[in-house]
Amino acid sequence: xxxxxxxxxxxxxxxxxxxxxxxxxxxxxxxxxxxxxxxxxxxxxxxxxxxxxxxxxxxxxxxxxxxxxxxxxxxxxxxxxxxxxxxxxxxxxxxxxxxxxxxxxxxxxxxxxxxxxxxxxxxxxxxxxxxxxxxxxxxxxxxxxxxxxxxxxxxxxxxxxxxxxxxxxxxxxxxxxxxxxxxxxxxxxxxxxxxxxxxxxxxxxxxxxxxxxxxxxxxxxxxxxxxxxxxxxxxxxxxxxxxxxxxxxxxxxxxxxxxxxxxxxxxxxxxxxxxxxxxxxxxxxxxxxxxxxxxxxxxxxxxxxxxxxxxxxxxxxxxxx
Amino acid sequence: xxxxxxxxxxxxxxxxxxxxxxxxxxxxxxxxxxxxxxxxxxxxxxxxxxxxxxxxxxxxxxxxxxxxxxxxxxxxxxxxxxxxxxxxxxxxxxxxxxxxxxxxxxxxxxxxxxxxxxxxxxxxxxxxxxxxxxxxxxxxxxxxxxxxxxxxxxxxxxxxxxxxxxxxxxxxxxxxxxxxxxxxxxxxxxxxxxxxxxxxxxxxxxxxxxxxxxxxxxxxxxxxxxxxxxxxxxxxxxxxxxxxxxxxxxxxx
Numbered sequence: 019x020x021x022x023x024x025x026x027x028x029x030x031x032x033x034x035x036x037x038x039x040x041x042x043x044x045x046x047x048x049x050x051x052x053x054x055x056x057x058x059x060x061x062x063x064x065x066x067x068x069x070x071x072x073x074x075x076x077x078x079x080x081x082x083x084x085x086x087x088x089x090x091x092x093x094x095x096x097x098x099x100x101x102x103x104x105x106x107x108x109x110x111x112x113x114x115x116x117x118x119x120x121x122x123x124x125x126x127x128x129x130x131x132x133x134x135x136x137x138x139x140x141x142x143x144x145x146x147x148x149x150x151x152x153x154x155x156x157x158x159x160x161x162x163x164x165x166x167x168x169x170x171x172x173x174x175x176x177x178x179x180x181x182x183x184x185x186x187x188x189x190x191x192x193x194x195x196x197x198x199x200x201x202x203x204x205x206x207x208x209x210x211x212x213x214x215x216x217x218x219x220x221x222x223x224x225x226x227x228x229x230x231x232x233x234x235x236x237x238x239x240x241x242x243x244x245x246x247x248x249x250x251x252x253x254x255x256x257x258x259x260x261x262x263x264x265x266x267x268x269x270x271x272x273x274x275x276x277x278x279x280x281x282x283x284x285x286x287x288x289x290x291x292x293x294x295x296x297x298x299x300x301x302x303x304x305x306x307x308x309x310x311x312x313x314x315x316x317x318x319x320x321x322x323x324x325x326x327x328x329x330x331x332x333x334x335x336x337x338x339x
Numbered sequence: 340x341x342x343x344x345x346x347x348x349x350x351x352x353x354x355x356x357x358x359x360x361x362x363x364x365x366x367x368x369x370x371x372x373x374x375x376x377x378x379x380x381x382x383x384x385x386x387x388x389x390x391x392x393x394x395x396x397x398x399x400x401x402x403x404x405x406x407x408x409x410x411x412x413x414x415x416x417x418x419x420x421x422x423x424x425x426x427x428x429x430x431x432x433x434x435x436x437x438x439x440x441x442x443x444x445x446x447x448x449x450x451x452x453x454x455x456x457x458x459x460x461x462x463x464x465x466x467x468x469x470x471x472x473x474x475x476x477x478x479x480x481x482x483x484x485x486x487x488x489x490x491x492x493x494x495x496x497x498x499x500x501x502x503x504x505x506x507x508x509x510x511x512x513x514x515x516x517x518x519x520x521x522x523x524x525x526x527x528x529x530x531x532x533x534x535x536x537x538x539x540x541x542x543x544x545x546x547x548x549x550x551x552x553x554x555x556x557x558x559x560x561x562x563x564x565x566x567x568x569x570x571x572x573x574x575x576x577x578x579x580x581x582x583x584x585x586x587x588x589x590x591x592x
Contacts, residue, residue, distance in 0.1 A: 032449045032456065032497040035417040 066317065073314045076307030084311055090277050090293075097308040099315065101277040105287035106319065109194055109273065110262035112283070113201035117262075118255050120202070121209030122244075125251070128210075129217040130239050142214065149207035157271030160200040165191060165272075168199070172284050189284035192274035197287070200268050205258040212257060216250020217243060249331050256327030263320050266291040290316040347380055347389070348396040353558075354380050358565035360550055362501070367523060367532045369546030369571065371539060373586070376552040377563025378535045382503050385533065386422035387415035404500065420447065422501045423494035427509055429486035431478030431493070436461075436470050439478040439489055443497040456496055464492035465522050484515025491522065495530070502526065504534045508541065520545050539587055542571060549574040551583045 036044070076084070080097060087098020124145060128138045172189040179185050189195065220243055228242035244251065274286020275296060290312055301309055347355040355377035362368045362385075370378035380389065387408060389395045401408040408418050423443075431439050440457040449456065457474075461467040466488040470481070478489050487507060494502060504523070508516040523532060523545050536542055542549050550568040554561050567580050578584045 030498050031500070032444055032447050032451075033420045033499050034447050035414075035420060037448065 066314075069310055069313050069317065073307065073310035076311040080308065080311070084308060085315065088277060088279060092302075092305055095304070097305070098277070099290065099293065099308075099312050101279045102288045102290045102293045102312065103315065103319070104279045105194065105273060106263055106289040106291070106316070109198045109201060109269065109287065109289060110259055112194070112198035113205060113262045114255060114259045116199065116202035117206045117209050117258055121206050121254065121258070122213050122251055124206075124210045125213035125217055125254075126239055126244070129214050130235070130243065142211075145210050146207050148203065149211075153204070153265065153267035154271070156200050156204055157268040160196050160268060160272040161192070164196045164199055165189070168196060176284060183281040184283050187280065187282040187285045190286070192272050192286055193284050194273065194287045195283040197269050197273040197289075198283075200272055201262050201265055204265060204268065205261045208261055209254045209258040212254030213247070213251045216247035216254065219250065220246045249334055252331055252334070253327070256324060256331075259323055259327070260320055263323060264291055264316070266295045270295050290319075346396075346398040347377070347384060348398075349392060349394050352560060353562045355552075355563045356555075358550075358552070358563075360565060360568065362531060362533050363548065364531045365527055365529075366547040367527050367534055367545050369542035369549045370533065370535045370552060371537075371542050371549060371586075372552035372563070372566075373554060374537075375561050375563065376554045378550075378552045379505055380563065381552070382505055382533055382535050383424075385501070385503055386419050386424060388419070388424060390415045420497070421499050422503060423497070423499040424503045425487070425490050425494050425505065425507045427506045429483055429490050429510065431481070431486050431489050433477065433479055435475045436478050436481070436489060437474040440492050440496050442493060447497050449497070457492075460492040460496035461489075463495055463522075463526065464488045465518055466492055484511045484518065487511055487515070487519065488522070491519070495526065498529070501531045501533065504532060506535050506537060509537065516541070539575075543575055546571045551578075551580075551586065553582055553586070 076097075084097050084099055085103070086100055087096065088100045089096045089098045090101075127133070128142055128145075132138075133141065169189060172185075172195065175185040176188045224242060224246055225238065228238040233241065269289050270292035273289055273292055275288050275292060276286035277288055278285055280287070294309055294313055294316070297305065297309055346353060346357075358377075358381060360368070360370075360381060370382060372378050383389045384397055385401055385403075385408070389397070397409055399409070403418075403422070406413065432442065434442075437457055440460050441453050444453050444456055458467060458471075461470065466485060469485060470476075470489075478486065481489060487510065491507070508519050511519065520541060523534065526532065527547075534542075534546060547570065548568065549571040551566045551574060552563050553566045554563055556562075566582050567574065567578065569579075574583060575587055578587065
């Protein structure tokens with residue numbers, strides 16, 4: 019395989035081809051990384067296959083009635099997950115909106131020389147610590163802190179601006195808004211951290227070029243730094259949305275678990291993940307088939323979001339070149 | 340070392356065609372020509388650095404130490420051990436000056452005294468006196484010119500057969516440039532050097548042989564090719580081709 023150049027014309031030359039051992043290490047390393055990739059792929063396929071296999075009887079029995087049905091009544095054998103799909107998307111999008119605005123602002127604030135470097139590092143760590151708080155703690159905090167705190171405001175909005183569909187019902191405890199708010203805080207660290215990485219990865223010379231053209235601090239950020247980091251920031255939003263779609267525990271505690279399709283932010287709702295978590299423990303064989311079906315739908319939605327996100331990112335990158 | 344290439348492709352793009360560039364031992368061969376004429380591409384083909392570029396395809400051969408660098412079963416990693424390279428922008432590793440120079444020696448599992456070789460290489464690169472008291476300091480803390488000489492020291496520490504220099508002075512000031520040029524002339528006693536340069540004065544000052552490349556846009560794409568090659572004095576004083584004389588007198592670029 020390796021035919022070395024055997025004629026070291028210069029006797030002082032220290033050049034020699036990699037040893038057999040070096041080549042072996044190289045090949046082993048290559049093989050190991052390949053095995054890693056294959057294993058991950060296999061795991062994903064096994065997962066989808068297993069859930070799909072268990073969902074198949076439910077799909078055959080109920081067909082699209084599950085996806086488009088809005089009544090979930092085990093006793094009548096009616097399994098409709100449309101409200102849960104609606105709630106999943108609605109809560110995730112609102113959370114993304116809130117966390118996106120705050121997360122990206124935070125990333126800008128922490129990377130663009132607004133703070134002394136040491137202080138910025140401290141803040142960064144604190145934001146990242148948010149990711150370490152268990153989901154159930156967020157749920158409890160939502161029930162005991164967020165819901166009472168937003169109640170007066172929601173009551174006022176409902177009585178004064180009730181004609182706007184978003185405020186058309188009153189908040190009677192758990193509901194979409196508290197769930198989305200807590201969800202926003204949960205995905206905030208992801209968005210902030212990944213956006214920060216994207217912003218710090220913009221080369222120093224790009225920043226200097228902006229200031230060299232005479233931009234103000236704010237113009238440099240808005241016109242040069244953020245567009246340069248746009249792909250990474252967008253990636254952080256996709257990651258955040260993916261997390262929001264699949265988040266379970268806090269939502270199960272806060273969303274209200276009512277099969278209800280409403281634009282109102284204060285109405286109780288349901289999400290796919292919460293539906294699965296709450297119904298599995300007591301499900302009979304018939305219900306399990308449907309729950310597997312719902313799990314497959316949830317996986318499909320998450321997959322779709324990620325694929326769409328990656329495609330938009332690829333497209334944007336191609337546009338740059 | 341003899342490079343006879345028919346075609347170099349990047350994907351479907353024909354980057355360079357029909358160029359026969361013999362590179363003589365213990366001489367400096369200069370590559371000149373306008374931007375996009377493929378001189379860097381040819382240089383980087385000599386030690387198969389272009390293999391790192393996706394879609395790269397080489398048709399032809401590069402004879403080196405009695406073998407074809409592009410021959411069947413030749414590992415580019417082995418080729419690069421014998422043909423060192425210095426890049427346009429100084430690119431020292433983020434490690435100490437000593438470790439930068441010792442990198443190649445350790446890579447080649449050098450059995451002798453590494454300290455000796457490092458000192459020798461730094462002396463060869465005319466950097467020893469400036470850094471001998473701070474060998475443990477990061478290579479990135481040096482000035483641009485010093486960094487470039489550090490990169491040269493790194494490349495020559497293992498004493499490869501050939502040194503490829505891709506516009507090594509373009510990021511340097513005239514004083515540092517002069518230093519590196521003196522260094523090249525010094526080094527050619529032990530090495531064979533191929534040098535890409537945008538600076539014709541530099542080619543006149545250091546190159547023994549000069550190859551002039553140009554761009555052919557007649558096919559709708561920009562394909563580089565060798566116009567002529569010869570002793571530097573002949574190329575600059577008495578070029579055979581009109582195009583060469585236009586270029587060196589500044590009539591076109």
